[in-house]
Amino acid sequence: MPKRKKAVKKAKGKEIVESQSGIEYLITYGWAVLIISIILVLLFDLNVFSPALRAQPGSCHVLRPLGPYSSVDLNTEGECVNLLPEFVSSFGTVNVSSHNSGNGYGRVSYPSYITLSDNPLAYTIQTAQGNPPAYPPGFTITGWIYWYGINNAPCQGIIGNDPSPGAGIALFGYGGNNGACGVLWINGSYVKWKSSSGNSFQKDRWTFVSAVYNQSNGTATVYTNMEVFSTASLTPRNYQTSNSLTLGAIFYPNGDIYPFNGTLANLQLYNTPLSVNELSALYAEGVGGVPNQLQSLMGWWPLNGDANDYSGNDNNGVPTNVTFYSTYPST
Numbered sequence: 001m002p003k004r005k006k007a008v009k010k011a012k013g014k015e016i017v018e019s020q021s022g023i024e025y026l027i028t029y030g031w032a033v034l035i036i037s038i039i040l041v042l043l044f045d046l047n048v049f050s051p052a053l054r055a056q057p058g059s060c061h062v063l064r065p066l067g068p069y070s071s072v073d074l075n076t077e078g079e080c081v082n083l084l085p086e087f088v089s090s091f092g093t094v095n096v097s098s099h100n101s102g103n104g105y106g107r108v109s110y111p112s113y114i115t116l117s118d119n120p121l122a123y124t125i126q127t128a129q130g131n132p133p134a135y136p137p138g139f140t141i142t143g144w145i146y147w148y149g150i151n152n153a154p155c156q157g158i159i160g161n162d163p164s165p166g167a168g169i170a171l172f173g174y175g176g177n178n179g180a181c182g183v184l185w186i187n188g189s190y191v192k193w194k195s196s197s198g199n200s201f202q203k204d205r206w207t208f209v210s211a212v213y214n215q216s217n218g219t220a221t222v223y224t225n226m227e228v229f230s231t232a233s234l235t236p237r238n239y240q241t242s243n244s245l246t247l248g249a250i251f252y253p254n255g256d257i258y259p260f261n262g263t264l265a266n267l268q269l270y271n272t273p274l275s276v277n278e279l280s281a282l283y284a285e286g287v288g289g290v291p292n293q294l295q296s297l298m299g300w301w302p303l304n305g306d307a308n309d310y311s312g313n314d315n316n317g318v319p320t321n322v323t324f325y326s327t328y329p330s331t
Contacts, residue, residue, distance in 0.1 A: 085303075113259055143267040144208055145158060158171045265302065
């Protein structure tokens with residue numbers, strides 16, 4: 001019996017020692033495990049392990065407490081930082097219809113485009129700015145484009161309306177074999193393409209395109225990825241218009257439609273010529289960036305799954321034959 005009691009006592013002593021060792025282990029390494037767990041949770045919250053996570057349609061928008069075109073207490077709300085859009089808008093390839101009109105080319109079958117629901121256009125600059133203007137007169141168009149290449153349309157419009165004399169503005173993504181359309185039109189005057197042999201932007205890659213017009217001195221400049229693509233000195237002119245603005249195509253009065261053959265994302269329209277620094281900031285944000293000059297922002301169409309205007313100015317669009325793709329190239 002004494003030997004049995006001694007063995008039991010020894011076993012209990014061993015259990016106590018093992019329990020103490022376990023507690024000491026937890027005390028020594030438990031904090032490290034806890035800290036690592038907290039870091040992992042934070043990294044997951046920051047989407048470090050989900051680089052493909054993208055912003056949902058309408059996840060970021062501009063707040064205008066006093067209504068459209070107000071310039072007081074403006075701010076952005078939602079998921080607005082470091083996220084690619086869930087979708088981009090593809091306007092695809094089109095074929096020339098047998099029912100041409102006007103000058104014999106341009107009208108296409110099943111064109112893709114977005115027409116803004118606000119008519120007359122609310123981007124009429126002087127009206128939006130007041131009198132005298134709150135900002136230097138002019139405009140800026142920015143956007144990300146992915147050009148598929150030449151199709152049967154002679155020119156391919158990105159954003160604008162009838163650019164003929166006395167009308168409006170138009171930014172093109174392809175200017176035809178002779179560059180006749182120009183890259184940027186303002187009431188009949190235009191900025192030429194970079195060269196006679198290069199009447200388009202680069203093919204099969206995302207390009208940040210910005211068009212800036214300073215109405216005070218008539219200077220018009222188009223940038224690609226913050227490099228000067230083409231520039232011109234135009235006669236200063238008023239470019240107000242009541243014509244409807246379209247995205248992804250340009251409409252002409254004779255019925256011709258010049259649609260863009262490619263994908264568009266994050267189109268922005270301002271009622272002032274943005275500075276190079278402001279444009280560089282937009283470029284650095286990438287395809288999913290947000291506007292940085294809210295007081296002069298007239299329209300913001302991320303084209304992330306819909307044609308809505310998220311500038312707070314309610315210039316929503318109506319898409320026709322537009323496809324929104326979630327699988328798109330990131331470069």
